[in-house]
Amino acid sequence: MGHDPWTELRDRAEQVRRTIESELRVTTPGVLQEAPADHGLFALAAHTWAKELKTSPASIATRASRVKPVSPFAPLRAEGPYVNFTVDPAPFAELVLSAVRSDGETYGTSPARKERVLLEHTSANPTGPLHVGRARNPFLGDALVRLMRAAGYKVTSEYLVNDIGRQMVLLYWAVAHLPEDPSDSEERIEYRYVKLYQKASAKLEGDETLKREIERLTQRFEGGDVQLTKDIRKVGEAVLGGILETLRRVNVTYDSFFWESDAILDGSVQRVIERLMPLGKEEDGARYLDLTGFGLEGDAAKYFFVRRDGTSLYTTRDIAYHLNKMGRCDVAIDVIGEDHKLSFQRLKAAFQLMGIDWAPETIFYAFVNLPEGRMSTRKGRVVYLDDLIDEAIDRAYAEVAKRREDLPEARKREIAQTIGVAAVRYNIVRVQAEKAITFRWEEALSFEGNSAPFLQYAHARACSILAKADGHGPSDLRLLVHPQEQMLIRWIAKFPSTVREAAEGRRVHAVAGYAADFASQFNLFYRDCPVLAAEPASLRGARLGLVDASRVVLRNALDGLGLTAPKEM
RNA sequence: GGACCCGUCGCCUAGCACGGAUAGGGCACCGGAUUUCUAAUCCGGCUGUCGAGGGUUCGAAUCCCUCCGGGUCCGCCA
Incomplete structure (x- = not known):
């Protein structure tokens, strides 16, 4: 290794x-x-x-x-x-391919590093199903977790469950008081709940009694009403369960969860408030930190941490959460939407003001918008991730069925799922995080050219050759002098440093680009250099070694992006 | 109004952190390759004032300044 x-x-x-x-x-x-x-x-x-x-x-x-x-x-x-x-082609081939051979299936990974990394990503509020506007977060976050692990970091992935706030209270109220539509055929709970939530949200407009009711609940909740907190959390747990189910479909899982309500119940939010009090200023009974001079001015420099009624704010809980994180890792990385940029600038400034010489690293991504504008759960203008996945798998199935009539049904389904899910993930992860994406079905479901199936196909080709080879036989790596063999070896050589640099620079899309280039090089080799029919036997053996090395690179590159590498398709 | 991000062929995008060889890919469009390890592939064609202007440099898509266009934010919301 x-x-x-x-x-x-x-x-x-x-x-x-x-x-x-x-x-x-x-x-x-x-x-x-x-x-x-x-x-x-x-x-x-x-x-x-x-x-x-x-x-x-x-x-x-x-x-x-x-x-x-x-x-x-x-x-x-x-x-x-x-x-x-x-x-010189011969020693070059030997140097590179002997490195691959001695690393075996782990080629591309780097030796262990000492940094403990806590990588938080997605953390969508448990108020409804995951939509495509948010999907960039888990795909980016999970790929970074995988790539950093490959680069030797010890990484824990975490989901911050935001079960606090008016949105949660409103959802709780909706679930408790609004009747479900009996004709609703949705099976999954978060899809049923989100409809109630949308109704409640609409009802809230102009309904003063409901507004007061929600306010009263919010105060009881944030004042530390244990029973109410538990009831609301139960609703949050149900919705989170659905979100995690969606994420499992696309191969995203977590090592740990942090519930915001816990930070209130265990007193850590209160301790943050007490610590900030002497640093803060007062306005109409509320408290804030004045961050003027930290590159902020005007309202942007006012960092409120206590409401007039004494309850905490998101900002306060965010500080408590990050103080907690600080004790659990060397490097904290937060993958978040660019709408949180100012928040984090203020969080970092607040830490400085508190005399804390530590700050989380941030990776901001621009939104995935619809051609008609920003996605909004509340307004019902959304494309849910589940629907995108379903559609992608359906289309992949049609392609598999067209090409592989020979395969059994279950196998075709399995391959379609592998391809559909990968296509969706790759289309997000291949683009720099800071670039805004407009969601279009045709683009999100692209199966040709620069797409996941292109990479997967190259892998399947390699596997297919190896499966037919029945052992490598004699091999002489010095015979790999064909320009396209040499080019492929060059790309194989670059793999470990590409992964390491991508991890260090937190640039997931660099590996996506590398993988596409690599697949392309493999396809050229496939065209120019027959493997199974190669003569003499020692050239055939050497080419088989090259194919096997390519297989490992493709498989590990795909895996680093969170994409599955199928043996056939 | 202020802060941050983005602007590269008709469309999407890499390259920018660390300046160097004719700015790479993909989609779309046109034409070709299958008795050969899976053609979800490959080859050829077409398409570019790297948003605009100025500066630094032997050399700028890349660094600096100004401007323009788009996105995001500027709540006792989260």
């Missing part, structure tokens, strides 16, 4: 770079960059030294290229103003 051939190659190239610099007697260090595919593995731009040596980059490159490189690099080549590092 833990081999990283690309970094190994880069280190060797850096060694050569230093030799070049001492030969040239230059003091400015050059920057080793990855070379375009047809110019070797790495390159140095000689422009860097032109000023210092007072000659042209091209002539410097020529001089530099006389330096003898180390294995597996071939003699350096000057091409225009660049010094290119190409490799």
Whole structure:
């Protein structure tokens, strides 16, 4: 475990770079960059030294290229103003593929790190089913959990259950007082509840008696009425159960849950209030922190933590929650919607004001909107994640049925589910989190080109070859000199560092892009290099080894994104 | 009004943190490849003032400034 051939190659190239610099007697260090595919593995731009040596980059490159490189690099080549590092195919193939062989199925993972990471994601309020506008959160969060684990971090995934606040009280009231529509055929509880919630929400407009009722309940609730808290929590638990069921369908699970009501019941919210009191200012009986000077001004700088009636606010509970987190990890990562940006800026400022030298890391994502605007559960303008999943699986089934009449029904269903779910996840995760997405059915259900089935298909192809091979037989890796074999080996080499850098930079989409490129390279190899029919036997064996290595890379890349790699499709 | 984010072929998108070789993909459209390991594949064609302008630099999609367009936020809501 833990081999990283690309970094190994880069280190060797850096060694050569230093030799070049001492030969040239230059003091400015050059920057080793990855070379375009047809110019070797790495390159140095000689422009860097032109000023210092007072000659042209091209002539410097020529001089530099006389330096003898180390294995597996071939003699350096000057091409225009660049010094290119190409490799000798045979030792290159051996270096990379022996690394894969010794790591086996774990190739791509990095050695354990000491940081404990607590990664919070999704944390949707338990007031209704998960909708697509929120779906970015679990897909991004879960993929990051997986990739960080592969990169060696010790990661705990957590869901903050927000069972406090007016929304929860209103849902509780609706469930307790409104009759369910007897013709309602919905089986799942959160779908039935959300309809009651929408009704109550509509009724609230202009109904003063109900408004007062909800206010009274809210006060009792937040004042610490244990029985009421338990009753409301029961409603929250039911809805959360449904949300988690939806998430399980798309392979998202959690290690732990934190209930906001617990922070009230165990007194930690009260302790936060007492701690903030001396730091706060007063306005009409309410209390706030003045965060002017932390890059905030005006109303944005007022961070209220106690209402006039003495009850806590979301902000207060958020501080309590993050103080709790602080004690449980080295790095806390919160995956949240960009609407929380100001909140977190204030939370971090509040921590500074409290003299706490720690802050959670944040990953903000832009919303998935409908062409007609933002999704809203309250207004009923939503696409539920379950519906998207159902539709994706249906379409995948149609495709599988078309292609694989030979398979038994159950197997076709299984494959359709694998493909449909992956397609939905991949379409979200391939895009940078900060970019806004407009949800369109045709795009969300794309099965061609840059899509999950494209990656899965490459994996299935690899598996299919291996299944037919019946053992590898003799193998000589030095025979893998075909340009497309070499290109594939290069991509295999890059896998571990790609995962590690994506995890360190919290850039999930980088792995999605890598996986697509890799699948593409594998398809080119598949086209150009017959495997089972290859002669001599030692070339066949070597190609089988290459296919197996590709299989491991694809499987682990897909897994890091939370996508299942099917053996056939 | 202020703060933060985004702006790359008709549409979606990578590259930007760390500046270097003709800005990569995909969709759509047109044309081709299947007696060969699954054609959910592959090949060719078409499409780009990298939002605009200025600056820094030998070199800018990438860094800096200004502006424009879009998103998000600025509750004693969560």
